[in-house]
Amino acid sequence: MPDSPIVPAGEQRRRIRDAFAAAAEHYDHHAEVQRAIVADLLGWVSQSAPAGLPTLDAGCGTGYASAALQTDDAQVIGLDLADTMARRALQRGELGIVGDLExxxxxxxxVGRYWSSLAWQWCNADTAAAEAARVLAPGGVLQVATLGPDTLRELRAVFAEIDSAEHVRRFQPPEAVQAALIRAGFHSVRFARRVQAGFAPDFASLLRDIRGVGAHTLGDSRRRGMLGRHAWRRLCDAYEIHREAAGLPARYDVLMFEAIR
Known part of the structure; x- marks a missing residue:
């Protein structure tokens, strides 16, 4: 019997929704890296949106970016796949609605501005880009931070010592995302790549932080059954080689894009 059964695409979308819905209550407590990536994107973007049209916060989470996205003449529409996230964004001042980026x-x-921080990695890039292009007015601006293939590479490496299942989701390279934007009709595409790292005192805490923001959903395959005590000990010991002064690192390969419709 194979260790890694294939998960249908529809089931994947349901799992992603359920993971983030469950994480909403404690998301902000674990989201230090996610807040840093929002700040990176805010500091890097250069384009202003057309006046008078709303901003879409696509995959808004708890609405952390609301205050920064709000302007005097533009409402912020917070949209998330998880209803519990959309409700929290509503409490932060966004017009929180439930919806799929695809x-x-x-x-x-x-809309005049399409903003998205750490949501595109859970989507098909071509579908998300086409939908972004559709809802943006001509001259509208897209500003996206997503995750690249080197995300959590240390975690992927230590799990690979245990079995062949996909314990860490694989994300698309920047070339694939940029190509999707161009196919969708965007121009003046800008790109930057950064590394953001979070640190935890031990391996269990590191996994708890990842699960705490709902980012533990697997890719096309999954392991059957639970890890045994021996396998868990091997994982903890293997990850120790990556320890730094600040603790055990979880590194995120951050891809930032800006483009004009």
């Missing part, structure tokens, strides 16, 4: 429940050409 099927946006918005009119065509209805």
């Amino acid at each position: 099927r946006l429940p918005l009119r065509s050409a209805s």
Whole structure:
């Protein structure tokens, strides 16, 4: 019997939704890296959106970016796959609605700015880019931070010593995301790549932080059954070789894009 059964695409979307819905209550407590990536994207982008049109915070989470995205003449629409996340964004001042980045429940050409931090990695890039292009007005700006293939590479390496299952999701390279944007009709595409790291005192805490922000959903395959005590000990010991003064690192390969519709 194989260790890594294939998970259908529809089941993957349900799992992603459920993981983030369950994480909403304690997301902010674990989201230090995610907040740093929002700050990176805010500091890097250069384009202003057309006046008078709303900003879409696509994959808004708890709405942490709300205050920074708000302007005097533009409402912020917070959209998330998980209803519990959308409700928290509503409490932070966004118009919180439930929706999928691959099927946006918005009119065509209805927003001036499409902002998304750490949501595209859970989507098909071509589908997300096409939907972003559809809802943006001509001249509208897209600003996206997503995760690249080197994300959590240390974690992937130590799990590979245990079995062949996909314990760490694989994300697309920047070339694939940029190509998706161009196919969707975007131009003036800018790109930057950064590394953000979080640190934990031990391996269990590191995994707890990843699960705490809902980012533990697997890729196309999964392991059958639980890890045994011996396998867990091997994982803890193997990860210790990566320890730094600040603790055990969880590194995120951050891809940032800006483009014009």
